[in-house]
Amino acid sequence: MGWKSVPTACRSPQLPSIKVALLVVAAGRGLRLGADRPKQYLSCAGRPLIAHTLEALAASWPFSAVTVAIHPGDRALYDEALAYLTPSAAAALGPPATGGETRQQSVLAGLEALVAAAPDIVLIHDAARPFPAPDLVARAVQAAERHGAAAPGMPMSDTVKQVDADGRVLATPPRSALRAVQTPQAFAFPLILAAHRRAAAAGVAGLTDDVAVAEWAGAPAYVFEGDPANVKVTTMQDFSAAEARLMASAGEIRVGQGFDVHAFAPGDHVWLCGVRIPHTAALKGHSDADVALHALADALYGALAEGDIGAHFPPSDPQWKGAASKVFLAHAAGRVRARGGFIVNLDATLICEAPKIGPFRAAMRERVAEIAGLDIARVGVKATTSERLGFTGRGEGIACLATAAVRLP
Template identity: 55%
Template sequence: MEPSVAAVVVAAGRGVRAGGSLPKQYRQLAGEPVIRSSLSLLSWHGQVGAVQSVIHPDDRTYYDAAAVGLKLLPPVAGGASRQASVLAGLEALSTSAPDIVLIHDAARPFCSAELVSRAITACAETGAAIPALEVTDTIKRVDAQGRVTGTVDRSELRSVQTPQAFNFAALLEAHRKAARDGRQDFTDDAALFEWAGHKVTVFAGESGNVKLTTDEDFAKAEARRIASLADLRLGNGYDVHAFCEGDHVWLGGLRIPHDQGVTGHSDADVALHAIVDAILGAIADGDIGKHFPPSDPRWRGASSDQFLKFAVERVTKRGGKVAHIDVTIVCEAPKIGPHRDAMRKRIADIAEIAVDRVAVKATTSEEMGFVGRREGIVAMATATVRLPWSW
């Protein structure tokens, strides 16, 4: 049986060294908050069953904007130190008590899914494991005046990263013991775990899994993120459904009252279907009919939001991002204008992007053709996707 896994994302710090008016975990990096990369990675990871964020109470608005559309546990308030914040996250998970817990810093936006998997595997084998890199620079010991007093043997030294992985019950008890003893000086969870008498092993980290601390770090990270998603793709989608007897239509993820219904695949949401095909087209991954064939009874009457989530996940698994969605709905009725903003928000929530990255437009066919005769409804969509560059 596979172990159950949860993750604690530590995001309660203020990040003053990074500059700017926001805590560093909420600063924008290539168009999205830094913390969203970690939240998205962990919430989508197939082995992680729950993601518990720990935030500063004053940052809830920033956090909610960064976490929109992601499946996460409600955040909890952190403490005066990183150690206290981790304990708050662990206590919040104590009712479900996973087998393994990952502790990850919100300011490490370049962690990969492979690193998360390695952390889980290593912890399952040893009980506690942390990602580490060999120290390649020469290390000097210096005194208070800046004079070199010795050269340190670097063969036994490692620089460590997150996510750090532990047996949940053992880490929770170790944190509780440290709190009882008044110890608040541990720089990471591995140090605390060692102090409590447990062994910790290391596994291969990633050189790119850097922690953003200074303004210079952000400048480098911005350039790296833009360069890493240099493969810009555009995809187009088109869908049409006929009207039938009914009292509503589904459009853009919304149930809109109407004097007719529509026939077609699943709930016949032409807007979402066109968007799905546009995203799949951008990554050359077939179309909605390939992945969700109308002949399969599982999709009869199904909600189309799951199709859009699937398409976005296909992009995410390739290390990419959906950058923009533009959909045009063509019909004589119902009127789209009163629902436009709600559609934009719903599409943005499903696709896990900001609402200003979604455009919804509407027009009629000037009473020409089957649309003009009110026999059906059409949607056309364009999706912009960014993928890591590869040949």
């Protein structure tokens, strides 16, 4: 294929002399998991699974270009997942490629999207493998330099049987010569691009990985040392194990508390948890006076030990006059992600005699989850009266007490 190996002395993850691109394949449906959305977008330890994969890869190598091949119907889910990335990991991503009905089609779309970047090497990785270690990625790059087409593989620990349609054993291959293949698979970029183009033109389908495509095109392929921890999430049992592993390594839990009060003023509605609620009065404040979002934002800032809303959005600044309070909560949630953490849960207790919160509780939880980028199961909204005691009991305003739990590295 005309590929020449780069001398070993030139290799360096810190100062690479070659351009290494990354293609993450995320267009699959994940039907075997039986979930309500593709597995790569399921919340796992506080973030979509794909966010863990992209973060790990971003930390493993200074890639010259990164693209993700996604299903055409998943753009909203993909954009939502990107909100969970640290700024450095998000900045490394190029526009997503639109995948196809098969893995081969999706990979080819991703490779075509990388052509303009002109990489020397490309690593192709499954979005559902969230544990790619830097050592594994370095071995992949070196294998591509040396061989042009290679995949990480693990020796088989179980005896393998070849059977027919009835389950009758036809052969017992010696397991010493067998390997369970993983990703990232590593290639000279011109080699694998040409191989995928040829396979597509010839109508060849059903090749289950990219090394198989290279083999079909006549390129010698090799297996290098894989990583037993580099597991793929396929079943719900896999998913639960991955979540437990991610939670165990996620660092410390911080808890923050927020409290806010706003007095009533003339008006016909109040904003609570980002939801407009009809009422006989409005709430008085510099912004839209959403007492719940203010308390929740302060709870997150408290967990981070980063002050309060006033420190980030001074009331003396006229640009925040009448502002929608979703801006404050979204900023606080973004600060958690910027520090490499994630929100475990948010909980708000509204204290008022009126309006009645019950009819709006579901919409309020949904809106808070949307603003903070959380699964709704991690958001609690409650309400209580003060038994007609104090300013809330006299109907002079609304108070809110909020707590937030976050995990930080």
